[in-house]
Amino acid sequence: MVCPGRKRALLKIASVLFGSAGLAMAASVAPQAAVAQEPSVGVPPKPPVTWIASPHFDDRPPGTGIDTILLHDTETPGISLARTIASHFANPRSGVSAHFIIGKGGEIVQCVPEEKRAFHAGPSLFRGRERVNDFSLGIELVNAQTGRDPFTAPQYASLGSLVRHLAARFAIPRDRIVGHHDVTNRPGVKRDPAINFDWDRFLASLGPDPAAEARRQVVENREARRLRPM
Numbered sequence: 001m002v003c004p005g006r007k008r009a010l011l012k013i014a015s016v017l018f019g020s021a022g023l024a025m026a027a028s029v030a031p032q033a034a035v036a037q038e039p040s041v042g043v044p045p046k047p048p049v050t051w052i053a054s055p056h057f058d059d060r061p062p063g064t065g066i067d068t069i070l071l072h073d074t075e076t077p078g079i080s081l082a083r084t085i086a087s088h089f090a091n092p093r094s095g096v097s098a099h100f101i102i103g104k105g106g107e108i109v110q111c112v113p114e115e116k117r118a119f120h121a122g123p124s125l126f127r128g129r130e131r132v133n134d135f136s137l138g139i140e141l142v143n144a145q146t147g148r149d150p151f152t153a154p155q156y157a158s159l160g161s162l163v164r165h166l167a168a169r170f171a172i173p174r175d176r177i178v179g180h181h182d183v184t185n186r187p188g189v190k191r192d193p194a195i196n197f198d199w200d201r202f203l204a205s206l207g208p209d210p211a212a213e214a215r216r217q218v219v220e221n222r223e224a225r226r227l228r229p230m
């Protein structure tokens with residue numbers, strides 16, 4: 001619950017910062033903004049985003065946390081700007097959205113608050129759980145999906161900084177950062193991100209995997225105990 005005075009202040013701030021799109025976004029999400037998860041110590045800062053709000057979102061099922069990041073590409077030949085895709089997500093008739101879109105120039109547009117459920121995965125199944133939208137964040141990379149259209153260096157850079165932030169903020173393990181083609185329950189229908197997306201380059205940009213580091217530490221400690229002279 002947000003008191004009217006606080007809500008008015010939020011609307012004013014959103015209006016100044018983001019114009020009418022921010023105003024619409026704040027008006028629709030202000031009640032939740034007060035309970036949004038606060039980034040904790042050690043979380044890399046969120047990179048700058050431009051808000052172009054989509055109406056296509058709703059609440060996640062009660063008690064459902066965010067534990068997966070799903071990468072997509074837009075399958076849009078000839079388009080380079082994230083805002084072009086965002087205007088489609090903002091269209092009341094499109095029925096689709098994602099939390100973030102990253103354009104060829106590296107600009108990041110946010111369309112749906114992280115805490116809300118965006119409509120990006122469609123019918124989907126990941127490790128025995130259906131409806132991946134329920135528990136994931138969706139990131140769209142602007143790309144033609146031909147397998148030859150390059151994902152650009154600015155896209156990799158922005159994706160890396162965004163995912164470093166999100167993975168730390170929501171404690172998402174490295175093995176739950178996956179592509180749409182990994183979770184579709186219609187094999188062969190969804191192929192994104194395209195085959196020329198460089199997973200090694202992207203994952204390397206995230207730095208050391210905290211979970212893998214913790215496992216390595218356990219093994220090393222066990223080894224050290226084993227070798228300790230009695």
Ligand SMILES: [Zn+2]
Nearest residue numbers: 072073180192
């Ligand atoms: Zn997709």
